[in-house]
Amino acid sequence: MTISLKRLLLSTSLLVAATIMPVHAEDASSMAGPSPISKGLVGIGRIPANQRDSFGETFGSGSGMAIDPQSWTRTADGYKGSLWLLPDRGYNVAGTTDYRPRINTIDIQLTPTAPGAAPVAGKEQSGVDAKLTKTMLLHDDKGADMTGLDPSSGVRAASGTLPMLPQASNGKISLDNEAIARLADGSMLISDEYGPNIYHFAADGRLVSATQPPAALVPMRNGKPNFASNNPGPGDSAPDPKDPQTGRQNNQGLEGMALTPDGKTLIAVLQSATRQDGGDSSSTRQNTRALVYDASDVDHLKLIHEYVVQLPVFTDAKGKTAVAAQSEIVALSPTSFLMLARDSNNGYGQKGDTSLHRGIDLVDLSKATDIAGSAFDADKPVAPKGVLDPSVTPATRTPFIDLNDAAALARFGLHNGAPNDRNNLSEKWEAMSLASVLDQKLPDDYFLFVANDNDFLTQDGFQVGAAYKGDGGADVDTMFQVFQVTIPGLSRK
Known part of the structure; x- marks a missing residue:
């Protein structure tokens, strides 16, 4: 990346002086106040793999999720409400397609099993009844369709209030949806892989504004921004080189993003480390970044803090060190969030049957070094070859929920590992959202919804005008x- 471009990109961010404060990783006592508690799994539900959306195309599961708090009510039998479920860029095993980005509205009825109790026999996986009610397409600022196609080497020049954006060979803005935050006026913030950018869409799905990340996260090839992810569409060429030289790694963009409960702060987390910070290898990509924005004006998000978050490390089936990339977050406060991280290529629909890491952690930023606006946002790697700079203290990370817990899964007729059938958890768990238990006796209790991204895998699929298997x-x-969880004081944060 050229110095002049970096200065241009950095000039849009609020520069904050870095401070150094000691912290001990995995030390739960550093969390402010009482720590959250998980009471365990209380419900399971499914939407069939061959479900079609309102446009007759294969329903795209959940890369992001946002429950509508205004719709959430308690009933005689349980709870009901609606949520947005955000699919990503479409079925793309042999390259990306001209799939139109969209949001699905789902009506939910939850009949939870009491924590620790056995579900009713024969109804182990019917505690969540989910029905598709509406699909809305996302459009650019002119009202034109956007696309899931890889932007190859395309860049739409900055225009008006919009910065430069990823552009496909057909001229459409490329968008790979990953996380969604619901705003009070019905509009939404959506983060993506390609930019990796944060987009504000109006309630009718039209693009209003876009926010670029710090320069250190922008993917660069041969000294220029290049948003390709090495998944070219029909007739398009692969990028050269196939991987960015700096910035976000291919398909490792802003995977997690969430607003704090008061709606004033937005936190977005890169799926894994930038290329210059060890992101060129699955064994050294541990040091990712959390971006904290002042969201008082969502069309002019201001970067106020930035921190290093060290992702979970585990030993894979071959005895090698591997890093679990993060897939989603739920913000609890301006300095804390839940983070879902997982391994890859294991689970139903994959050749590997047994996942070695799928978990939700508590992340505390309060004692981490703030690197916003520092040299680490320009030319200086914060973790060259995966080794964190000694001047930087990372966030605290504390294990919270193990999604692979055998006993919990067995209660609901599920498992992790062989046999690799439909009751084996699928590979990608990428969506989370909270809803209150609405119990005056349990004012700090919430239901934590977690959903998978099924990658549109069905034997009865239809997308972009063609059937597929x-x-x-x-x-x-x-x-x-x-899951039913207790999060002390969340409603007051």
């Missing part, structure tokens, strides 16, 4: 897991 022969349902 997913690779591997599996029909991977959209699945919801619901």
Whole structure:
């Protein structure tokens, strides 16, 4: 990346002086006040893999999720409400397609099993009844369709209030949806892989504004911004080189993003480390970045803090060190969030059957070094070859929920590992959202909804004008897991 471009990109961010404060990783006592508690799994539900959306195309599961708090009510039998479920860029095993980005509205009825109790026999996976009610397409600022196609080497020049944006060979803005935050006026913030950018869409799905990340996260090839992810569409060429030289790694953009409960702060987290910070290898990509924005004006997000978050490390089936990339976050306060991280290529629909890491952690930023606006946002790597700069203290990370817990899964007729059937958890768990238990006796209790991204894997698929059968022969349902958790004081944060 050239110095002049970096200065241009950095000039849009609020520069904050870095401070150094000691912290001990994995030390739960550093969390302010009482720590959150998980009471366990209380509900499971499915949407069939061959579900079609309102446009007759295969329903795209959940890369992001946002429950509508205004719709959430308690009933005689349980709870009901609606949520937005955000699919990503479409079925793309052999390259990306001209799939139109969209949001699905889902009506939910939850009949939870009491924490620790056995579900009713024969109804182990019917605690969540989820029905598609509406699909809305996302459009650019002119009202034109956007696309899931890889932007190859395309860049739409900055225009009006919009910065430069990823552009496909057909001239459409490329968008790979990953996370969604619901705003009070019905509009939404959506983060993506390609930019990696944060977009504000109006309630009718039209693009209003876009926010670029700090310069250190912008993917660069041969000294220029290049948003390709090495998944070219029909007739398009692969990028050269195939990987960015600096910035976000291919398909490792702003995977997690969430607003704090008061709506004033937005936190976005890169899926794994930038290329210059060890992101060129699955064994050294541990040091990712959390961006904290002042969201008082969502069309002019201001970067106020930036921190290093060290992702979970585990030993894979071959005995090698691997890093679990993060897939989603739920913001609890301006300095804390839940983070879902997982391994890859294991689960129903994949060749590997046993996941070695799928978990939700508590992340505390309060004692981490703030690197916003520092040299680490320009030319200086914060973790060259995956080794964190000694001047930087990372966030605290504390294990919270193990999604692979055998006993919890067995209660609901599920498992992790062989046999690799429809009751084996699928590979990608990428969506989370909270809803209150609405119990005056349990004012700090919430339901944590977690959903998978099924990668549109079905043997009865239809998308972009053509039928398809997913690779591997599996029909991977959209699945919801619901946990009951206690988060002290969340409503007051």
